[in-house]
Amino acid sequence: MDLDQWxxxxxxxxxxxxxxxxxLCEYVKEILIEESNVQPVNSPVTVCGDIHxxxxxxxKLFQTGGHVPDTNYIFMGDFVDRGYNSLEVLTILLLLKASLKKAFQIPRTDILRCIYNFLQVYGFYDECQRKYGNAYAWRYCTDVFDxxxxxxxxxxxxxxxxxxxxxxxxTIDQIRLIGRNCEIPHEGPFCDLMWxxxxxxxxxxxxxxxxxxxxxSRVTSEFNHINKLDLVCRAHQLVQGxxxxxxxxGLVTVWSAPNYCYRCGNVASILSFIENMEREVKFFTETEENNQMRGPRTGVPYFL
Structure with missing residues (x-):
């Protein structure tokens, strides 16, 4: 592999x-299988939400937060579906993971790869078919999700x-004990962490x-107290940045897809934890390329 060239x-x-x-997918799987369910990361690091x-x-996010490897990142949010360049997004994130390993984290998201109709509706399967002419690329990528x-x-x-x-x-120790090398179940603790x-x-x-x-609020406060946490940081919901x-x-939602679905008009953000875990928020808006794209063929209210 020539990762820089790729x-x-x-x-x-x-x-x-x-x-x-x-x-690339096989190589990233070899890296991921060695990681913990609760992967430890040192600050400074920048946390990002959904990209879609x-x-x-x-x-533009990398321009706003700093290019790798000068800035370390955690991407908590959905990488694919709804946007028109899911393949490119996922490929670049996998390449950066392969190149940087521990300095670049991409935790699990709520993608239900097992449901064919779901992926037809929200786009990633069709995009792989269109760009590669078959479903093999989709299969390689979705195998990494597990x-x-x-x-x-x-x-x-x-x-x-x-x-x-x-x-x-x-407790966080209970998260460490979950068997994750599988599709996301429809109920239970694994499912709850994602949904x-x-x-x-x-x-x-x-x-x-x-x-x-x-x-x-009480659930969050008790969880943070038991586990000696200052904050639960998550994605998954559209917010104004x-x-x-x-x-x-004790909880913050970070959203990193500006003008979500090319029609929501929202701003996006990233949250940096810098020296002494001080927090720095950076907001950004959509690119001109985003602004020129049309919205989905049909309204998709699912995450909205």
């Missing part, structure tokens, strides 16, 4: 050859996870998503 190739808007993509296939906006770690923890005090908390998980959302309530409530739970919740601000 990175330049993808940044220039080209695709890897099919056999190159397969080699918006490749040009991802390039190896992604479940979360990351920054300096032992900030837990980064895609969705949220679970009534079956009280749950915070809500202005005290404890737990049924989620309208049909997976995961709604969890409130960044949103703290609860009285003690």
């Amino acid at each position: 990175i330049s190739k993808v940044k220039d808007g080209q695709h890897l050859l099919e056999d190159e993509l397969q080699i 296939g918006q490749f040009h906006d991802l390039m 190896y992604l770690t479940l979360s990351a923890i920054i300096d032992g005090t900030v837990l980064c996870v895609h969705g949220g908390l679970s009534p079956d998980i009280r 749950s959302d915070p809500e202005e309530i005290e404890t737990w409530a049924v989620s309208p998503r049909g997976a995961g739970w709604l969890f409130g 960044l949103k703290y919740m609860f009285q003690d601000k």
